[in-house]
Amino acid sequence: MAAPDATLRGLTGYRIQRAAIRAMARVNAALAPLGLRRSTFSALAVVSDTPGLRQTQLAEALAIERPNLVQIIDDLEAAGLMVRERAEGDRRAYALLPTEAGRAVYARALARLQRAEAALTRGLSPAETQALHRALQIIEDNAGEETGDEIEIPSA
Amino acid sequence: MAAPDATLRGLTGYRIQRAAIRAMARVNAALAPLGLRRSTFSALAVVSDTPGLRQTQLAEALAIERPNLVQIIDDLEAAGLMVRERAEGDRRAYALLPTEAGRAVYARALARLQRAEAALTRGLSPAETQALHRALQIIEDNAGEETGDEIEIPSA
DNA sequence: CCTAACAGTTATACTATATATCTATATTGC
DNA sequence: GCAATATAGATATATAGTATAACTGTTAGG
Numbered sequence: 517m518a519a520p521d522a523t524l525r526g527l528t529g530y531r532i533q534r535a536a537i538r539a540m541a542r543v544n545a546a547l548a549p550l551g552l553r554r555s556t557f558s559a560l561a562v563v564s565d566t567p568g569l570r571q572t573q574l575a576e577a578l579a580i581e582r583p584n585l586v587q588i589i590d591d592l593e594a595a596g597l598m599v600r601e602r603a604e605g606d607r608r609a610y611a612l613l614p615t616e617a618g619r620a621v622y623a624r625a626l627a628r629l630q631r632a633e634a635a636l637t638r639g640l641s642p643a644e645t646q647a648l649h650r651a652l653q654i655i656e657d658n659a660g661e662e663t664g665d666e667i668e669i670p671s672a
Numbered sequence: 673m674a675a676p677d678a679t680l681r682g683l684t685g686y687r688i689q690r691a692a693i694r695a696m697a698r699v700n701a702a703l704a705p706l707g708l709r710r711s712t713f714s715a716l717a718v719v720s721d722t723p724g725l726r727q728t729q730l731a732e733a734l735a736i737e738r739p740n741l742v743q744i745i746d747d748l749e750a751a752g753l754m755v756r757e758r759a760e761g762d763r764r765a766y767a768l769l770p771t772e773a774g775r776a777v778y779a780r781a782l783a784r785l786q787r788a789e790a791a792l793t794r795g796l797s798p799a800e801t802q803a804l805h806r807a808l809q810i811i812e813d814n815a816g817e818e819t820g821d822e823i824e825i826p827s828a
Numbered sequence: 829c830c831t832a833a834c835a836g837t838t839a840t841a842c843t844a845t846a847t848a849t850c851t852a853t854a855t856t857g858c
Numbered sequence: 859g860c861a862a863t864a865t866a867g868a869t870a871t872a873t874a875g876t877a878t879a880a881c882t883g884t885t886a887g888g
Contacts, residue, residue: 519733520718520721520722520725520729520730520733521714521717521718521721521733521734522721523717523721523782524714524717524718525805527785527786527789528695528789528792528793528801528804528805529695529696529698529699529710529785529788529789529792530714531804531805531808531809532688532691532692532695532808533692533695533696533710534735534808534812535688535692535808535809535811535812535815536688536689536691536692537735537844537845538735538811538812538815538816539684539685539688539689539811539812539815540685540689540845541815541845541846542685542815543685544874553874554685554689554874554875555874555875558677558680558686561677561679561680562676562677562680565676565678565679566676569676570835570836571835571836572834572835572836573676574676577675577676577677578677579690579693579694580875580876581876581877581878582835582836582837583836583837583838583839583877583878583879584875584876584877585836586836586837586838603835606834606835606884606885607835607883607884607885608834608835608836608883608884608885609834609835609836609884610835610836626679629683629685630683632685633683633684633685635814636684636685636811636814636815637684637810637811637814638810638814639810639814640807640810640811644803644807645684645807647800647803647804647807648684648687648803648804648807648808649681649684649687651796651800651801651803651804652687652688652690652691652804653687653691654793654794654795654796655691655694655695655792655793655796656690656691656694656695658791658792658793658794658795659691659694659695659697659698659792660694693875693876697876697877700843709843710843710844711843711844726866726867727866727867728865728866728867736844736845737845737846737847738866738867738868739846739847739848739867739868739869739870740844740845740846741867742867742868742869759866762853762854762865762866763852763853763854763866764852764853764854764865764866764867765853765865765866765867766866766867
């Protein structure tokens with residue numbers, strides 16, 4: 517007996533979304549004990565690896581809209597993991613910096629996530645995981661192409 | 673110069689989530705002209721392919737919580753694409769059925785989605801797309817394993 | 829100097845996920 | 859047969875995340 521969603525299972529978008537939901541639930545579960553969630557962890561990671569970058573740069577790196585970053589940084593500041601410092605040479609901008617506690621939490625969170633990752637990808641060889649990442653990058657790039665309001669199919 | 677999110681890019685969950693967001697935006701853009709979105713299309717698809725199944729069965733097939741299905745079906749009913757009919761033999765349950773219009777919209781939506789799919793996966797061979805689906809299924813299965821509140825890593 | 833652009837923020841709308849709890853109905857076990 | 863348990867669907871609620879419009883203050887360019 518075929519699965520009721522057999523047609524949908526032939527769609528790459530459907531596959532990606534289902535995996536994303538389940539994987540994110542696991543990611544958030546791994547991060548919760550440290551008071552983090554997916555979005556705050558990502559921001560803390562980028563700022564820890566690249567201290568001093570601007571909010572606009574962080575938004576671009578994480579591919580999210582600038583207004584949505586405000587609350588994320590607010591949460592990290594409130595938790596004492598990150599600070600906004602006025603940027604030199606541009607009074608509009610902030611330089612984002614991790615605190616000492618932020619760096620420590622980041623290291624622990626990354627270790628936990630890498631363990632969760634290992635469990636997520638169990639059964640996939642390193643080469644298969646690499647191929648998966650490459651395929652996802654291609655899809656992300658294709659989806660991000662500017663094409664008006666719908667992806668165009670070139671004539672065959 | 674490494675990307676600011678280079679560390680994150682090594683995480684499969686991060687990769688999947690980024691691809692999911694971009695891909696879903698494209699999927700919703702493709703479905704919008706037909707008055708559908710990802711969740712209503714999925715429900716319509718399963719019900720069209722398997723007329724008569726119950727809400728609980730649909731929720732299970734789509735891996736969503738039963739309460740969240742109520743609004744989805746309400747929307748499809750309001751649009752005249754699906755109907756709830758009292759199930760025979762069980763007055764608690766409904767049999768979900770597509771309408772004539774629902775079947776027609778489903779066919780058009782599926783055609784549009786398949787074109788969008790082709791654009792999303794451009795640059796991937798059919799074998800690579802199949803491998804992607806397989807890898808995503810493994811990840812979804814691993815993430816869905818019951819392990820308490822966090823995935824356990826077996827001792828090496 | 830004026831205009832346009834930028835950095836960050838506020839406000840808002842929408843979608844989706846998850847959980848608790850409820851009513852009505854069906855099933856099970858004694 | 860009846861009580862206890864489970865189920866089907868619904869309501870309510872909370873949380874997270876995405877997207878867009880518009881705003882203020884500042885910077886850059888002509």
